[in-house]
Amino acid sequence: xxxxxxxxxxxxxxxxxxxxxxxxxxxxxxxxxxxxxxxxxxxxxxxxxxxxxxxxxxxxxxxxxxxxxxxxxxxxxxxxxxxxxxxxxxxxxxxxxxxxxxxxxxxxxxxxxxxxxxxxxxxxxxxxxxxxxxxxxxxxxxxxxxxxxxxxxxxxxxxxxxxxxxxxxxxxxxxxxxxxxxxxxxxxxxxxxxxxxxxxxxxxxxxxxxxxxxxxxxxxxxxxxxxxxxxxxxxxxxxxxxxxxxxxxxxxxxxxxxxxxxxxxxxxxxxxxxxxxxxxxxxxxxxxxxxxxxxxxxxxxxxxxxxxxxxxxxxxxxxxxxxxxxxxxxxxxxxxxxxxxxxxxxxxxxxxxxxxxxxxxxxxxxxxxxxxxxxxxxxxxxxxxxxxxxxxxxxxxxxxxxxxxxxxxxxxxxxxxxxxxxxxxxxxxxxxxxxxxxx
Amino acid sequence: xxxxxxxxxxxxxxxxxxxxxxxxxxxxxxxxxxxxxxxxxxxxxxxxxxxxxxxxxxxxxxxxxxxxxxxxxxxxxxxxxxxxxxxxxxxxxxxxxxxxxxxxxxxxxxxxxxxxxxxxxxxxxxxxxxxxxxxxxxxxxxxxxxxxxxxxxxxxxxxxxxxxxxx
Numbered sequence: 123x124x125x126x127x128x129x130x131x132x133x134x135x136x137x138x139x140x141x142x143x144x145x146x147x148x149x150x151x152x153x154x155x156x157x158x159x160x161x162x163x164x165x166x167x168x169x170x171x172x173x174x175x176x177x178x179x180x181x182x183x184x185x186x187x188x189x190x191x192x193x194x195x196x197x198x199x200x201x202x203x204x205x206x207x208x209x210x211x212x213x214x215x216x217x218x219x220x221x222x223x224x225x226x227x228x229x230x231x232x233x234x235x236x237x238x239x240x241x242x243x244x245x246x247x248x249x250x251x252x253x254x255x256x257x258x259x260x261x262x263x264x265x266x267x268x269x270x271x272x273x274x275x276x277x278x279x280x281x282x283x284x285x286x287x288x289x290x291x292x293x294x295x296x297x298x299x300x301x302x303x304x305x306x307x308x309x310x311x312x313x314x315x316x317x318x319x320x321x322x323x324x325x326x327x328x329x330x331x332x333x334x335x336x337x338x339x340x341x342x343x344x345x346x347x348x349x350x351x352x353x354x355x356x357x358x359x360x361x362x363x364x365x366x367x368x369x370x371x372x373x374x375x376x377x378x379x380x381x382x383x384x385x386x387x388x389x390x391x392x393x394x395x396x397x398x399x400x401x402x403x404x405x406x407x408x409x410x411x412x413x414x415x416x417x418x419x420x421x422x423x424x425x426x427x428x429x430x431x432x433x434x435x436x437x438x439x440x441x442x443x444x445x446x447x448x449x450x451x452x453x454x455x456x457x458x459x460x461x462x463x464x465x466x467x468x469x470x471x472x473x474x475x476x477x478x479x480x481x482x483x484x485x486x487x488x489x490x491x492x493x494x495x496x497x498x499x500x501x502x503x504x505x506x507x508x509x510x511x512x513x514x515x516x517x518x519x520x521x522x523x524x525x526x527x528x529x530x531x532x533x534x535x536x537x538x539x540x541x542x543x544x545x546x547x548x549x550x551x552x553x554x555x556x557x558x559x560x561x
Numbered sequence: 562x563x564x565x566x567x568x569x570x571x572x573x574x575x576x577x578x579x580x581x582x583x584x585x586x587x588x589x590x591x592x593x594x595x596x597x598x599x600x601x602x603x604x605x606x607x608x609x610x611x612x613x614x615x616x617x618x619x620x621x622x623x624x625x626x627x628x629x630x631x632x633x634x635x636x637x638x639x640x641x642x643x644x645x646x647x648x649x650x651x652x653x654x655x656x657x658x659x660x661x662x663x664x665x666x667x668x669x670x671x672x673x674x675x676x677x678x679x680x681x682x683x684x685x686x687x688x689x690x691x692x693x694x695x696x697x698x699x700x701x702x703x704x705x706x707x708x709x710x711x712x713x714x715x716x717x718x719x720x721x722x723x724x725x726x727x728x
Binding site for chain 1 (some may be wrong): 609611612618619620621622623624625626631634635638641643644645646718719720721722723724725
């Protein structure tokens, strides 16, 4: 495809300068392959939630990059994350179209090798025909291979394709409070992913979706068409009369509606609550508030129901959307093609109707046929095209470095709403991973 | 004679339903979205499930679940000059076949048919969507109105590019 020499670390370092990142990072298939190896192959990647595999034998298929993965619940009660590949001749064992199911064992359709739901090899068909001393059947390499590092936090399962590097908690750092903010809103202190997911696809690099997580200034422009005459976006949740996104202020000027942006080591970012992420009200919400008070007492319930974050993004794969009560999962397909899945979160112990409403709102906000996310997808695709130009081959994330300051009790580095501190943090992490650092 | 009469009246009903659906889809293809919305009863809805065999829009995500107020919001956006994901807007053609009227009483008619929708937005690949429609049509003095419409795509649980126009 091209006659360039393989990329050296010095070449990669040249792709990021003073908050700018070179077009090539979004366009070059060689960069994409290196990202699969050095970022998606080394970082903690979101896999799923334990509630997707509640019973022994339950399984769920997903991918890390192109690699098919199966998450399963074994008879020992533990959750396993396995490469979805037969230890014999390498065929994918569990068909991906059956994204979810239950079985006693995994059996490869090619030659019938059979595996426990923890990946252990159980049956080698025609085993006598292999002859003696050919293979040690207890050797894990003949099983469905487990990912070397799997950890979960409050039910959310992450895995890593290397045993090196930080633990999940070290990796998440102070940013992990974003997951707590979501889960604490459940009266039972637990959440479930039990209503399937939206899946949208766009013709653009996966980093475009990530970059958008730390972006507070696009809304009045990209989302102009979803604004009513009053400057408010459609209501998203029960009791949300006052919490629709006000994109214009009372005088019709563009409102800056965020408390700012936090950036964390390893590229995580979190945007502050919108001024409109405030208290909900109304009958159903009062019922929910009461269940929170019953569970936690009035003071803690009030604290848990006070929005602190709009989103919490854990580089490179998953965004916890506090307002929309959903998990957004990035799956890179190729250098210019990306799939994103949106999983609504059910708050255990909250009124059923609250979840049903949340489902309908996420249909409007983040689905492929939504009134909001589709604007972002348009921006991603136009960006990917824009990057094909010459002249200045740089994408600028230059807003705000002189305004950075310590992130206070939330940790990390803080920037005001228009700052691009979150995206700069991602690209700093990108450079570290891509040049062999961050271990 | 009785058999013949019954058959003739059933055929007339079939024709009425087919005409109604053709007219409905022409309104979508001609971008007469407001008139199309007016075909729905006040508490009518249009639902496109994601999961094959999905029971309801409350317990699982859907491609869309549009009540009339939601349609209003969606149409306001489609009419907005800065709906960038529809500049230029999609051109569509809906086609149906295999219509069957499966139940009827004095108040309503239940029908199903297959559909294909071609969608082309200039500069983007052409999309071909297809599946099955299920209708419950209320009988009103001036004709049918839609109590519910369901579009079950054969590819409903696939990944989708941005969607703007109803199937």
